[in-house]
Amino acid sequence: MIKAKYQGVLDLGEQLNIQNGDVSEKDGVLQVKGTAATQYDKNLIWDKIKEIGGDEPADIMADIKVEDESVYxxxxxxxxxxxxxxxxxxxxxxxxxxxxxxxxxxxxxxxxxxxxxxxxxxxxx
Missing domain, CATH: 3.10.350.10 (LysM domain)
Structure with a gap:
């Protein structure tokens, strides 16, 4: 159920080619991990999370790292x-x-x- 709510985030992650992606659900919280190519891509993921879940969603926890921090x-x-x-x-x-x-x-x-x-x-x- 919670995964369906955030399917747009998962689809965007796939579109942005997020590496080492992992998605799991624990105690009603969707846990998303992965590595974005740049900070801009990471920001796009966070913007999508906030668009779906609000500014401080309690039902998703995302740990998105950035592969290349030398550029935006x-x-x-x-x-x-x-x-x-x-x-x-x-x-x-x-x-x-x-x-x-x-x-x-x-x-x-x-x-x-x-x-x-x-x-x-x-x-x-």
Whole structure:
């Protein structure tokens, strides 16, 4: 029953390719463990948990570790994206594009020129 309630969290974990995942139920509490690739992925999992169970759900306990703490996320550029749009997605602030540009000067020479399929580092702020 409790697993069905949080199926959206489990589906998201699968979609994000959470490693070493383990799900069990004990005394009416769903226990979820795993390792996310980045902090951003971990945040997505927690946001989904809160969306379903509220800000402090008592019926789920999640232990999500982060594999790569050196970056906030990694992003593959899609057609039509700009650094501003990408910054808005990850930080909620398009002006943070400068931080993304600074973290990727090895592949970017101009903040106004990015190309599909480039993999950008989204830095921790």
């Amino acid at each position: 996320a990694r992003h593959t550029v899609s057609s039509g994206e700009t650094l501003g749009k990408i910054a808005k997605q990850y930080y909620g602030d398009a002006m943070k594009y400068k931080e993304i540009f600074a973290a990727n000067t090895d592949i970017l020479k101009n903040p106004d020129v990015i190309h599909p399929d480039q993999e950008l580092v989204i830095p921790n702020l």
